[in-house]
Amino acid sequence: MTTSDVVSLLRQIEDTGRDPRGPGYQRPGFSATERELRDWFLAEADRRGLDTEIDANGITWAWATPPGDNAVVTGSHLDSVPGGGEFDGPLGVASALAAFDELKATGALERATRPLALAVFPEEEGSRFGVACLGSRLLTGAIEVDRALGLKDAAGDTFADVATSYGLDPERVGRDQSRLAGIGSFIELHVEQGLGLAGTDQAVAIGSSIIGHGRWHFAFTGQGNHAGTTPMSHRADPVVTASRVIGDVPTLAAATDTSAVATVGRTLIHPGGTNVIASAMSFWLDIRHADDAVVTQVLEAISRRAREHAADAGVEVSISQESYSPTTHFTADLNTRLTSVLPEAPLLPSGAGHDAGILAGHVPSAMLYVRNPTGVSHAPEEACEVDDQRAGVDALVAVLARELGVTGTPGPTGETGAGA
Amino acid sequence: MTTSDVVSLLRQIEDTGRDPRGPGYQRPGFSATERELRDWFLAEADRRGLDTEIDANGITWAWATPPGDNAVVTGSHLDSVPGGGEFDGPLGVASALAAFDELKATGALERATRPLALAVFPEEEGSRFGVACLGSRLLTGAIEVDRALGLKDAAGDTFADVATSYGLDPERVGRDQSRLAGIGSFIELHVEQGLGLAGTDQAVAIGSSIIGHGRWHFAFTGQGNHAGTTPMSHRADPVVTASRVIGDVPTLAAATDTSAVATVGRTLIHPGGTNVIASAMSFWLDIRHADDAVVTQVLEAISRRAREHAADAGVEVSISQESYSPTTHFTADLNTRLTSVLPEAPLLPSGAGHDAGILAGHVPSAMLYVRNPTGVSHAPEEACEVDDQRAGVDALVAVLARELGVTGTPGPTGETGAGA
Numbered sequence: 001m002t003t004s005d006v007v008s009l010l011r012q013i014e015d016t017g018r019d020p021r022g023p024g025y026q027r028p029g030f031s032a033t034e035r036e037l038r039d040w041f042l043a044e045a046d047r048r049g050l051d052t053e054i055d056a057n058g059i060t061w062a063w064a065t066p067p068g069d070n071a072v073v074t075g076s077h078l079d080s081v082p083g084g085g086e087f088d089g090p091l092g093v094a095s096a097l098a099a100f101d102e103l104k105a106t107g108a109l110e111r112a113t114r115p116l117a118l119a120v121f122p123e124e125e126g127s128r129f130g131v132a133c134l135g136s137r138l139l140t141g142a143i144e145v146d147r148a149l150g151l152k153d154a155a156g157d158t159f160a161d162v163a164t165s166y167g168l169d170p171e172r173v174g175r176d177q178s179r180l181a182g183i184g185s186f187i188e189l190h191v192e193q194g195l196g197l198a199g200t201d202q203a204v205a206i207g208s209s210i211i212g213h214g215r216w217h218f219a220f221t222g223q224g225n226h227a228g229t230t231p232m233s234h235r236a237d238p239v240v241t242a243s244r245v246i247g248d249v250p251t252l253a254a255a256t257d258t259s260a261v262a263t264v265g266r267t268l269i270h271p272g273g274t275n276v277i278a279s280a281m282s283f284w285l286d287i288r289h290a291d292d293a294v295v296t297q298v299l300e301a302i303s304r305r306a307r308e309h310a311a312d313a314g315v316e317v318s319i320s321q322e323s324y325s326p327t328t329h330f331t332a333d334l335n336t337r338l339t340s341v342l343p344e345a346p347l348l349p350s351g352a353g354h355d356a357g358i359l360a361g362h363v364p365s366a367m368l369y370v371r372n373p374t375g376v377s378h379a380p381e382e383a384c385e386v387d388d389q390r391a392g393v394d395a396l397v398a399v400l401a402r403e404l405g406v407t408g409t410p411g412p413t414g415e416t417g418a419g420a
Numbered sequence: 421m422t423t424s425d426v427v428s429l430l431r432q433i434e435d436t437g438r439d440p441r442g443p444g445y446q447r448p449g450f451s452a453t454e455r456e457l458r459d460w461f462l463a464e465a466d467r468r469g470l471d472t473e474i475d476a477n478g479i480t481w482a483w484a485t486p487p488g489d490n491a492v493v494t495g496s497h498l499d500s501v502p503g504g505g506e507f508d509g510p511l512g513v514a515s516a517l518a519a520f521d522e523l524k525a526t527g528a529l530e531r532a533t534r535p536l537a538l539a540v541f542p543e544e545e546g547s548r549f550g551v552a553c554l555g556s557r558l559l560t561g562a563i564e565v566d567r568a569l570g571l572k573d574a575a576g577d578t579f580a581d582v583a584t585s586y587g588l589d590p591e592r593v594g595r596d597q598s599r600l601a602g603i604g605s606f607i608e609l610h611v612e613q614g615l616g617l618a619g620t621d622q623a624v625a626i627g628s629s630i631i632g633h634g635r636w637h638f639a640f641t642g643q644g645n646h647a648g649t650t651p652m653s654h655r656a657d658p659v660v661t662a663s664r665v666i667g668d669v670p671t672l673a674a675a676t677d678t679s680a681v682a683t684v685g686r687t688l689i690h691p692g693g694t695n696v697i698a699s700a701m702s703f704w705l706d707i708r709h710a711d712d713a714v715v716t717q718v719l720e721a722i723s724r725r726a727r728e729h730a731a732d733a734g735v736e737v738s739i740s741q742e743s744y745s746p747t748t749h750f751t752a753d754l755n756t757r758l759t760s761v762l763p764e765a766p767l768l769p770s771g772a773g774h775d776a777g778i779l780a781g782h783v784p785s786a787m788l789y790v791r792n793p794t795g796v797s798h799a800p801e802e803a804c805e806v807d808d809q810r811a812g813v814d815a816l817v818a819v820l821a822r823e824l825g826v827t828g829t830p831g832p833t834g835e836t837g838a839g840a
Contacts, residue, residue, distance in 0.1 A: 021690065024644075083644060083691030083699065127693050193649035213648060215694055224503060224799030227683035227706045228633060228771030229613035232670050234795075239684055240670055247664035250652050263647035264659055265696040269687060270441070271503030273547050274635055274704040275773075276685045276798040279503065284694040286647045351648035375654075378696040379644030 006393045007386045009094040010086065013040055019083055024380035027080035028153075029123025029134065030058070030162045037078035037090075041120050044097055048104075050118070055179065056172040057122075057138040058163065064100055064109060064116040070184035071115040072403040074099065074396060077124035077135075077355065084125070085382025087191035091370060091389065093120055095189045099396040103404070113405035114184060121355045128153045128162075130215075131323060136355035140362045141175030149173065183363040185334055185403045188356035189396050190367060191384050195375035196348045203391035205348040206338045207330050207367030210357035211290040214324035216299060217282060218245065218306055222315040224271065224279030235277060236314040239269060242281040245306045249285070252301040260289040260298050261351060284322070288351050292326045328357045331364040338366055341398040352377065368395055426813045427806045429514035430506065433460055439503055444800035447500035448573075449543025449554065450478070450582045457498035457510070461540050464517055468524070470538070475599065476592040477542075477558040478583065484520055484529060484536040490604030491535040492823040494519065494816060497544035497555075497775065504545070505802025507611035511790060511809065513540055515609045519816040523824070533825035534604060541775040548573045548582075550635075551743055556775035560782045561595030569593065603783040605754055605823045608776040609816050610787060611804050615795035616768045623811035626758045627750050627787030628767040630777035631710040634744035636719060637702060638665065638726055642735040644691065644699030655697060656734040659689060662701040665726045669705070672721040680709040680718050681771060704742070708771050712746045748777045751784040758786055761818040772797065788815055 017033035019026045027033045038060055045052045045062035052062045076092025096118040103109045109116065126132030129151040137143040149160035149170050160170045192198075197205055220238035246264045253262035263286045270280040285302060289295050303319050310317040339345070348369055350357075359365045370392035374383045384392075437453035439446045447453045458480055465472045465482035472482045496512025516538040523529045529536065546552030549571040557563040569580040569590050580590045612618075617625055640658035666684045673682035683706045690700040705722060709715045723739050730737040759765070768789055770777075779785045790812035794803045804812075 019691070024691070081691065081693040081696050083693070083696065125693075125695070127695075130694065132695065193646045195654075211648070223796070224801070225795075226613045226772055226797030226799075227685060228631070228681060228708045228773070229797055230681065230771075230795075231679070232674050232681055233678075234615075235670070237670070237683070239687075240667060243663040243684075244667035247660060247667045250655070250657070250660055254652050258653075259651070261648060261650065261652055263657075263695070263697055264663075265647060265689070265698050266692050266694045267659075267687065267689060269685065271439075271444070271501065272686050273501040273503070273545075273798065274550065274686045275545070275547075275552065275683070275706050276501050276503070277683055278685050279799055286695050288648045351650075352646055353648070375650075376643070377646030377649055378693065379646075379699060381644070 006094045006098040006389045009097055010090060013037055013090060014086065017080065022083065024083040024085060025080045026082055027078065027084070029079045029125065029128040030166050031128070034079045034122065035166070038120060041078065041093060045118065048100060054167070056168065056176060057135050058166060058168055059122065059135050059139060060120040062118040064118070065112060066115065067117070067182065068115040069182055071117050071182050072185045072400060073117045073119050073183050074187045074189065074400060075119035075121070076188050076190060077121045079123055079125050079127070081125045081127045081378045083380065084378055085380055087382055087384045088377060089124060091191045091384060091392070092189040095393045095396050098393045099400055102393065102397045103400060108401055108404070108406040111406050114403065116400065116404060124355055129159050132353050133355050133358045136358040138173055139176050140180065140358055142358055145174040180362050186356060186359050186363055186365040187396065187399055188354055188367050189392055190354060190369055191382065192369040192372040193350065193352045193377035197369065197371035198373050198375055202344060202346055203371045203388040204342065204395040205346045205369040206335060206342060207350055207369060208347040209290065209330065209349045210328045210353055211288050211349055211351050212292045212295050212325065212327040213288045213353055214295055214299070215322040216285045217320050217322050218242065218285060219280065219282045219318045220310060220315050221280045222278070222313070225277040227275045227277055230277060237277050238281040238315050239278045241309045241313045241315040242267070242283055244309045245302065246283060248305050249302060252305060253298050256298045256301055257289060257294045260287065260294050262287045262298055262302065290327050290349060325353060325357070328360050330356070330360055330366050334364040334366045337402055338399055341402045342395055345395070368392065368399065426514045426518040426809045429517055430510060433457055433510060434506065437500065442503065444503040444505060445500045446502055447498065447504070449499045449545065449548040450586050451548070454499045454542065455586070458540060461498065461513060465538065468520060474587070476588065476596060477555050478586060478588055479542065479555050479559060480540040482538040484538070485532060486535065487537070487602065488535040489602055491537050491602050492605050492820060493537045493539050493603050494607045494609065494820060495539035495541070496608050496610060497541045499543055499545050499547070501545045501547045501798045503800065504798055505800055507802055507804045508797060509544060511611045511804060511812070512609040515813045515816050518813045519820055522813065522817045523820060528821055528824070528826040531826050534823065536820065536824060544775055549579050552773050553775050553778045556778040558593055559596050560600065560778055562778055565594040600782050606776060606779050606783055606785040607816065607819055608774055608787050609812055610774060610789055611802065612789040612792040613770065613772045613797035617789065617791035618793050618795055622764060622766060623791045623808040624762065624815040625766045625768040625789040626755060626762060627770055627776070627789060629710065629750060629769045630748045630773055631708050631769055631771050632712045632715050632745065632747040633708045633773055634715055634719070635742040636705045637740050637742055638662065638705060639700065639702045639738045640730060640735050641700045642698070642733070645697040647695045647697055650697055657697050658701040658735050659698045661729045661733045661735040662687070662703055664729045665722065666703060668725050669722060672725060673718050676718045676721055677709060677714045680707065680714050682707045682718055682722065710747050710769060745773060748780050750776070750780055750786050754784040754786045757822055758819055761822045762815055765815070788812065788819065
């Protein structure tokens with residue numbers, strides 16, 4: 001039914017930011033690649049006659065109707081994790097454009113009682129500066145401005161410097177109350193990141209909550225030495241100690257709660273020579289569970305094990321929290337309205353963080369998830385069938401029409417537009 | 421007794437190549453830093469009126485007397501491991517210069533019956549291209565030229581490219597029979613890399629052998645996925661598997677032979693995001709033992725464990741050898757002559773590889789080790805007292821005088837010059 005095709009929109013950017021090291025994408029936040037993707041979005045918005053702006057926090061807005069109070073906003077992000085898939089972020093942005101086209105083509109926009117905007121959030125993955133949802137955290141004040149400006153990327157550049165070269169003014173970065181006050185509903189469409197819909201007859205789900213999620217930094221220091229001349233009995237090798245802890249993470253998480261997840265995906269060894277016993281090794285631990293108390297229990301179990309392994313080896317360990325977000329429930333009233341137009345769509349909790357989760361504490365927010373047959377996410381095997389991509393747009397159109405106060409929007413199954 | 425001080429020579433380069441990330445040095449092979457150190461050596465050789473040349477393999481030679489057959493050669497290297505110490509390499513180069521000054525000042529050189537040269541070998545540590553003693557391996561043909569030229573550094577540059585920009589001709593790199601044929605004795609002085617002399621009354625030891633040494637690459641591949649949405653029971657996480665193997669390395673090595681050493685100092689995770697279950701992880705394993713059969717046994721035990729952990733986790737593992745050097749004994753006749761002038765010096769085996777170990781298979785070669793009170797090596801805590809540095813030069817003077825056929829060289833204890 002849609003007059004613009006989400007599939008062809010995604011095809012326009014399928015070659016942007018491909019990972020030169022292998023399959024998948026490299027689209028770091030505030031990088032030249034993210035800027036190229038943003039410029040693509042700006043050009044598409046321009047072609048549609050939308051009024052575009054990049055706000056003080058680097059969030060891109062495209063207004064379908066003159067800006068005003070109680071706006072309906074939809075969108076997502078265009079950055080990726082290293083080696084990420086094609087849909088995580090871009091599906092929500094392309095679906096927003098396609099949904100706009102449908103609402104415009106059917107004349108629904110002319111009857112809208114509320115403003116409509118499309119939005120693109122920067123550095124959602126946190127893969128550059130280590131803080132996920134940096135754009136929405138800045139907008140809502142969920143991160144202190146000084147801390148944000150001081151964040152460093154792997155090259156040692158601060159967010160303040162990078163933001164400046166991106167055209168932002170570090171003096172103006174931070175909570176934007178008037179912009180928040182103007183948002184009446186925020187709806188983010190996103191590819192599903194698990195197997196919640198795979199194998200069911202539903203292509204679209206409604207988000208119920210984002211489960212609690214924290215990141216901790218474990219730093220081990222031992223005695224650097226020569227790999228050939230230092231007897232095994234004389235070593236204080238932080239690589240051995242840290243590796244033993246990483247090897248125990250799955251067992252300790254499962255022993256605490258079988259639905260808890262705990263992951264080490266990033267490590268750092270100093271100095272990192274093949275023939276050198278390292279002097280230091282760090283890893284980052286990601287823990288998530290719907291019950292914040294379980295997250296704490298998993299952290300405590302792993303921390304205790306880290307201290308035991310370190311003490312056995314004469315290695316020092318220090319553990320620090322980098323971020324923590326408790327479980328967030330999406331806005332109940334808004335979800336009730338989503339369910340009214342998508343009565344068949346199941347409610348799904350998410351283990352992944354989203355800008356909609358950050359915004360949910362400040363403005364009515366909701367999410368739509370589109371079926372992922374592999375259940376894989378943050379990897380090239382992430383998938384979304386073209387029929388499901390289109391079903392996601394249909395569902396988004398139905399939800400937006402309901403929020404905009406438009407009646408009679410011809411969704412695929414009539415006025416209520418149940419897209420799934 | 422020396423007229424030039426090894427301590428002040430080392431002080432001239434103490435600020436070159438300091439590690440910006442912490443204490444210690446970063447002096448990679450064929451880097452701008454190694455070139456700066458080489459230029460320092462060339463300038464010092466020039467000041468002394470030595471004839472200098474850089475040969476086809478990047479080895480720097482400084483001839484104290486006209487080049488000829490049966491030359492006596494002494495020297496070491498100026499590159500370092502990442503985060504290395506001050507003395508590993510430069511002590512042998514500075515001691516060679518100081519020993520030349522002493523032989524010259526005492527008139528011994530005028531009476532020499534053999535030519536004398538000082539030599540500096542490039543990329544001894546192998547920290548840039550992964551192959552230790554690259555210069556001496558090329559000179560002796562211990563590495564195939566095509567393999568050497570194709571070696572890549574972490575930036576993806578080949579040795580062929582880097583050698584070219586260093587002023588070498590890739591067509592001329594490789595075994596240099598006429599140069600080898602001209603070397604009658606090679607003596608390398610080096611800081612000790614263990615505790616063999618610490619706490620004894622000897623400042624200098626004579627090398628007996630270099631124990632067998634190999635490097636293997638272990639590559640694990642699993643399924644990349646989202647750290648928040650993938651249940652622990654659905655994961656094939658190569659980081660967990662590889663870490664479990666690393667954690668078992670010390671136990672498996674010790675169970676095979678208590679004098680075997682096995683080390684992992686370098687790893688690589690793809691893609692390496694905090695909120696990403698990695699799809700691949702590699703590590704490099706360094707194993708050494710005087711008995712080559714023990715090295716094989718340790719490798720087999722670790723490989724078996726790697727396959728078990730991988731099979732348990734649904735992860736693939738592949739294991740490949742990167743280099744292997746069997747145990748090398750220094751030249752018996754030459755060591756007998758060293759012992760005659762240094763009768764108190766103990767004979768020490770070494771767990772560390774050296775250019776002298778590569779040359780030993782081709783020309784008479786020997787090593788002098790100078791006491792290291794910490795026993796630490798390949799780390800900033802590596803140490804050598806100034807009195808011991810000077811004792812090392814005295815021992816080297818005595819050895820060179822003996823090799824040059826000079827009688828009556830006034831060493832600290834007379835003609836035999838026992839420096840320790």
